[in-house]
Amino acid sequence: MIGLFTAAEIRAAEARLLAALPDGALMQRAATGLATVCLRLLGRSYGARVTLLVGAGNNGGDALFAGARLASRGTQVTAALLAPERAHEAGLTAFRRAGGRVVAPEAAGPALERADLVLDGITGIGGSGGLRPDAAALVDRAAAGPALMVAVDVPSGVDADTGAVDGAAFAATHTVTFGAVKPGLVVGQGRGHAGEVHLIGIGLDEHLPAPAAWQLTDADAAARLPLPDADDDKYTQGVVGIVAGSATYPGAGVLCTGAALRTRPGLVRYAGTAADGVRAAWPEAIVTDGRPGDAGRVQAWVVGPGMGTDDDARSVLAEVLATDLPVLADADALTMLAREPDLARNRPAPTVLTPHDREFARFGYGPGSDRIGAARRLAADLGAVVLLKGEATVVADPGGTAFVNATGTPWLATAGTGDVLSGITGALLATGLPAVEAAAVAAHVHGRAGQVAAARGPLIAGDLVRHLPEAISRVRGVRPDRLPDSGA
Numbered sequence: 001m002i003g004l005f006t007a008a009e010i011r012a013a014e015a016r017l018l019a020a021l022p023d024g025a026l027m028q029r030a031a032t033g034l035a036t037v038c039l040r041l042l043g044r045s046y047g048a049r050v051t052l053l054v055g056a057g058n059n060g061g062d063a064l065f066a067g068a069r070l071a072s073r074g075t076q077v078t079a080a081l082l083a084p085e086r087a088h089e090a091g092l093t094a095f096r097r098a099g100g101r102v103v104a105p106e107a108a109g110p111a112l113e114r115a116d117l118v119l120d121g122i123t124g125i126g127g128s129g130g131l132r133p134d135a136a137a138l139v140d141r142a143a144a145g146p147a148l149m150v151a152v153d154v155p156s157g158v159d160a161d162t163g164a165v166d167g168a169a170f171a172a173t174h175t176v177t178f179g180a181v182k183p184g185l186v187v188g189q190g191r192g193h194a195g196e197v198h199l200i201g202i203g204l205d206e207h208l209p210a211p212a213a214w215q216l217t218d219a220d221a222a223a224r225l226p227l228p229d230a231d232d233d234k235y236t237q238g239v240v241g242i243v244a245g246s247a248t249y250p251g252a253g254v255l256c257t258g259a260a261l262r263t264r265p266g267l268v269r270y271a272g273t274a275a276d277g278v279r280a281a282w283p284e285a286i287v288t289d290g291r292p293g294d295a296g297r298v299q300a301w302v303v304g305p306g307m308g309t310d311d312d313a314r315s316v317l318a319e320v321l322a323t324d325l326p327v328l329a330d331a332d333a334l335t336m337l338a339r340e341p342d343l344a345r346n347r348p349a350p351t352v353l354t355p356h357d358r359e360f361a362r363f364g365y366g367p368g369s370d371r372i373g374a375a376r377r378l379a380a381d382l383g384a385v386v387l388l389k390g391e392a393t394v395v396a397d398p399g400g401t402a403f404v405n406a407t408g409t410p411w412l413a414t415a416g417t418g419d420v421l422s423g424i425t426g427a428l429l430a431t432g433l434p435a436v437e438a439a440a441v442a443a444h445v446h447g448r449a450g451q452v453a454a455a456r457g458p459l460i461a462g463d464l465v466r467h468l469p470e471a472i473s474r475v476r477g478v479r480p481d482r483l484p485d486s487g488a
């Protein structure tokens with residue numbers, strides 16, 4: 001798993017590491033890694049043109065030392081200094097000594113127009129609030145040029161902890177970040193500004209605390225997707241019950257049940273008023289048009305997508321939440337729970353809520369620009385796991401552990417894909433995974449299914465269900481064309 005660390009956690013770790021190192025050593029590590037990535041991206045050093053945007057802090061120091069390294073290898077490097085009198089002194093000396101050219105921000109236009117690569121060293125983890133006007137103007141001018149845009153540590157204007165962007169921000173194609181990945185690079189608007197993230201080790205790991213936020217890799221997700229083994233039968237792999245869809249809107253029931261089957265095919269039960277549609281679409285499911293209690297035994301419930309919000313729906317929701325089983329509540333169930341949160345508050349078994357932004361806002365406050373913070377707050381308030389959907393889906397548990405999803409595609413912004421996510425999550429809850437992990441792994445697999453489906457063109461929610469087996473195999477690293485011999 002990839003740990004995500006706040007600016008305060010990184011500063012505390014840096015302080016311990018700095019105390020053990022000679023002056024300036026840490027910045028040299030950062031600048032060496034930065035220059036190496038720049039050279040790789042440029043593909044050459046001699047004759048290339050690089051322009052540095054340099055603020056008054058250590059972030060500008062990193063840029064200047066990296067610029068010095070590039071200049072000493074024959075690259076034409078120009079530095080636009082936002083605050084010449086406060087620019088990093090040693091960095092500026094090294095830069096000038098290596099042949100770097102210094103200009104005022106107002107005179108940086110030609111250098112930005114000609115640059116192959118722009119290096120953003122205006123602010124890093126020390127930035128706060130929206131960029132000041134002079135910095136914002138420089139960032140805008142850089143964006144108009146043709147260069148590769150490389151952010152030092154954090155794109156300037158992006159809040160390193162939350163990903164919030166208030167006004168102008170450097171839109172990077174690559175971010176070279178030091179010591180640890182910051183949440184703001186992978187969530188909220190910051191995710192879109194960071195581009196590809198390159199992590200440079202500077203020896204910080206042993207000084208960092210246990211992370212409170214994580215990103216899963218394919219391998220992490222695969223380790224939580226148990227394979228059936230020789231002792232399994234259809235009942236032992238986790239049976240999920242689905243309450244979704246309605247006579248008027250059977251689609252949600254069909255998508256949710258299909259997603260559960262394609263994730264964990266042992267046995268999926270369905271109870272609800274879309275029974276005919278579900279039966280016709282998925283003969284593999286065990287279907288009743290009765291109440292959840294008529295469905296037979298399950299190890300987890302999914303309740304909500306397309307079920308309506310009338311009195312019958314409310315009583316079905318209450319019945320499911322009154323069980324001592326893990327429950328995933330989505331869509332119409334969230335609308336009802338926003339009115340009556342006590343139905344879900346502090347259940348003895350895990351509850352997972354999967355709101356998009358508008359559903360989230362029904363609980364009393366919008367997610368705002370700190371999506372991890374918002375998910376944590378609602379999770380703590382309700383004693384439930386909250387999966388806040390979006391470009392980067394965030395999962396948080398009541399204790400504050402959070403996951404930021406790394407997979408997905410904007411093509412997922414289409415009706416019904418949330419119903420599919422509910423089915424996947426419910427199937428994983430039924431396997432007995434801790435709820436926060438089931439939700440995080442489900443978001444990971446759902447995003448991969450979206451990527452697999454989108455590779456073939458515009459996707460609809462049913463395509464996600466169809467591509468789930470391939471997505472899961474890819475997450476596991478299984479080549480689809482190889483069949484092991486029996487017992488191998």
Ligand SMILES: NC(=O)C1=CN([C@@H]2O[C@H](COP(=O)(O)OP(=O)(O)OC[C@H]3O[C@@H](n4cnc5c(N)ncnc54)[C@H](O)[C@@H]3O)[C@@H](O)[C@H]2O)[C@@H](O)CC1
Nearest residue numbers: 027030056057058059123124125126127128130131132153
């Ligand atoms: N502490 C260390 O030893 C290391 C720090 N490193 C670098 O140091 C950075 C942190 O350095 P600093 O603490 O000096 O802070 P920064 O360099 O990130 O930012 C501070 C500067 O930005 C200005 N600023 C803040 N908000 C602004 C805004 N909204 N608009 C315009 N200007 C703004 C401040 O006035 C100050 O001059 C890291 O991000 C990283 O790049 C690396 O060199 C690794 C080692």
Ligand SMILES: Nc1ncnc2c1ncn2[C@@H]1O[C@H](COP(=O)(O)OP(=O)(O)O)[C@@H](O)[C@H]1O
Nearest residue numbers: 356389390391409410412413415416417418419
């Ligand atoms: N711009 C986007 N980029 C990536 N994923 C997105 C984007 N917009 C939505 N999604 C994903 O698509 C899904 C939509 O779910 P939801 O809004 O519940 O749809 P529905 O209710 O129609 O099923 C979520 O998994 C969400 O994270």
Ligand SMILES: [K+]
Nearest residue numbers: 120123152154
């Ligand atoms: K920066």
